[in-house]
Amino acid sequence: MAKFERIILVAFDQLNLDRGAMRTANPATDLVVLIESQRMLTGRNWHAERLFFMVSSARHFAQDARERGFTVDYRQAATTPDGVRAVWADHGQLPTIAAQPASFEQARQFEALGVGTVETDFFLTPRSLFASWADSQKSYVMENFYRKQRVRLNLLVDGDKPVEGRWNFDEDNRLPPPKNYTWPPRLTHQRDQIDHDVATQIGHKATDLWATTRAGALKALDHFIEHNLAGFGPLEDASTNDDWSLHHSLLSPYLNVGLLHASEVFDTAVAAYKRGEAPIQSVEAFVRQIIGWREYINGMYWYLGEGYKDGNGLAATRKLLPLFTDSNKTKMKCVSGVVGDIEKRAWAHHIPRLMILSNLALITGTNPQEFLDWMRENFIDASQWVMVPNVIGMGVHADGGRLMTKPYAAGGAYINRMTQYCKSCSYDPKLRVGETACPFTTLYWDFLDRHREAFAKNHRMGQQLMGLNRLSDLPELRLRAASVLAGLEAGTI
Numbered sequence: 001m002a003k004f005e006r007i008i009l010v011a012f013d014q015l016n017l018d019r020g021a022m023r024t025a026n027p028a029t030d031l032v033v034l035i036e037s038q039r040m041l042t043g044r045n046w047h048a049e050r051l052f053f054m055v056s057s058a059r060h061f062a063q064d065a066r067e068r069g070f071t072v073d074y075r076q077a078a079t080t081p082d083g084v085r086a087v088w089a090d091h092g093q094l095p096t097i098a099a100q101p102a103s104f105e106q107a108r109q110f111e112a113l114g115v116g117t118v119e120t121d122f123f124l125t126p127r128s129l130f131a132s133w134a135d136s137q138k139s140y141v142m143e144n145f146y147r148k149q150r151v152r153l154n155l156l157v158d159g160d161k162p163v164e165g166r167w168n169f170d171e172d173n174r175l176p177p178p179k180n181y182t183w184p185p186r187l188t189h190q191r192d193q194i195d196h197d198v199a200t201q202i203g204h205k206a207t208d209l210w211a212t213t214r215a216g217a218l219k220a221l222d223h224f225i226e227h228n229l230a231g232f233g234p235l236e237d238a239s240t241n242d243d244w245s246l247h248h249s250l251l252s253p254y255l256n257v258g259l260l261h262a263s264e265v266f267d268t269a270v271a272a273y274k275r276g277e278a279p280i281q282s283v284e285a286f287v288r289q290i291i292g293w294r295e296y297i298n299g300m301y302w303y304l305g306e307g308y309k310d311g312n313g314l315a316a317t318r319k320l321l322p323l324f325t326d327s328n329k330t331k332m333k334c335v336s337g338v339v340g341d342i343e344k345r346a347w348a349h350h351i352p353r354l355m356i357l358s359n360l361a362l363i364t365g366t367n368p369q370e371f372l373d374w375m376r377e378n379f380i381d382a383s384q385w386v387m388v389p390n391v392i393g394m395g396v397h398a399d400g401g402r403l404m405t406k407p408y409a410a411g412g413a414y415i416n417r418m419t420q421y422c423k424s425c426s427y428d429p430k431l432r433v434g435e436t437a438c439p440f441t442t443l444y445w446d447f448l449d450r451h452r453e454a455f456a457k458n459h460r461m462g463q464q465l466m467g468l469n470r471l472s473d474l475p476e477l478r479l480r481a482a483s484v485l486a487g488l489e490a491g492t493i
Ligand SMILES: Cc1cc2nc3c(=O)[nH]c(=O)nc-3n(C[C@H](O)[C@H](O)[C@H](O)COP(=O)(O)OP(=O)(O)OC[C@H]3O[C@@H](n4cnc5c(N)ncnc54)[C@H](O)[C@@H]3O)c2cc1C
Pocket: 247, 248, 249, 250, 251, 252, 253, 255, 256, 286, 289, 290, 293, 294, 295, 297, 348, 349, 350, 351, 353, 354, 358, 375, 379, 381, 382, 383, 386, 387, 390, 391, 394, 395
């Protein structure tokens, strides 16, 4: 007779002892199973730091579960289905449950295997609730969803009114990077035997930047609240080569694999506000990311359906540029800086993801799916649910404007205002033609020119198109754009 009555299958993004299928688990009757599949390790060209983080976090979770009294079968197998079938062969084909998977692919895989699911509580908003909000909207404006979330979750509100009189402090939160500023210290994490074993297995020298345990993730949360929350808001949109994380929280990897839950993150931030340790414009900005953007993106992933990831509304066909896979393949300081950061630590904050990487993919007409694959493989916090809407919708406008009504295209002048890269660059952000013209500036106008018909009916693009129509050097600009694109493909620009 089987010793256990049930199998709890824990996916590598559901690593929480009190959530998902673990919330009803009983050490006396349930066997906890994690599958480390070879396909997951080698199926894509993953950044080694990301792989290290995922595998080591899962092995630490298995250790924590054992310490809580569970029997854990941590299985290495060729594929997840192979692993599950091997567990069944050893323990009998017991009823097997998992939390609702976070992607369409995994949902299909579990269904095909006959793994039952319980509703996910790794997010704050049930999928059905999000769908009913989205169904009632003409366009899916995040701010409208966010205000509803504030009231529903009773956060920073008095009844149905925002505390301190405003829903949104965005206007106060657009400062460029300050000069002579001392950025806060960064937390580092000591590596243990599990970390060392995983690093050796995958042949990687891990950084000390990312926690791989629940205890380490909680330390990272406390560190953020103590050192960064107060400064988070005003500098949220800045980017600088002085410091790679500014006041950002660095919490996304933990939130996305289950080591932290959104509710404990916002509770801790709001408690700091109530103690007077952080101003409303920072706490509101941070809460907006957690209960607004993160939930909205997840809701939209499920609402828009699986085919959304294949969108290519601007018919962009260029192959991924070599500078994405090798930061030495460009002289553009902003791009080599950001890609170099990703090579080192598998992370860059929101602004480089949007203003440098996605903007470049957008204005060079890079194929959205090639760019999506690269982003997905190289970021420590990447998951299908979060990369797809952020890249396809927000980043490269490949969805015909379903998520964002206007493409996020910017030239060098904007990058120069928001970052310090241009000072040491061989290109000039003010120039659009000539050998030293900034490639962003040239390609920004060229992008508008190439898509002027498509954008003609978009009233939010009116001002930009008017600017385009005033250019006196369009023929020269088109020639420069062609040579910039050829240079980017050759890795010489
Ligand atoms: C093209 C592109 C790709 C992105 N890919 C990812 C990704 O793979 N994984 C990921 O977690 N985030 C992604 N983001 C969103 C955002 O850039 C990261 O969440 C953030 O940079 C993570 O760093 P942080 O934890 O310090 O965030 P903070 O700036 O401290 O923000 C706090 C938290 O808010 C949440 N958040 C903020 N914006 C978003 C958003 N647009 N979508 C979802 N969550 C958000 C994250 O959980 C984040 O940890 C992407 C954004 C863009 C423009």
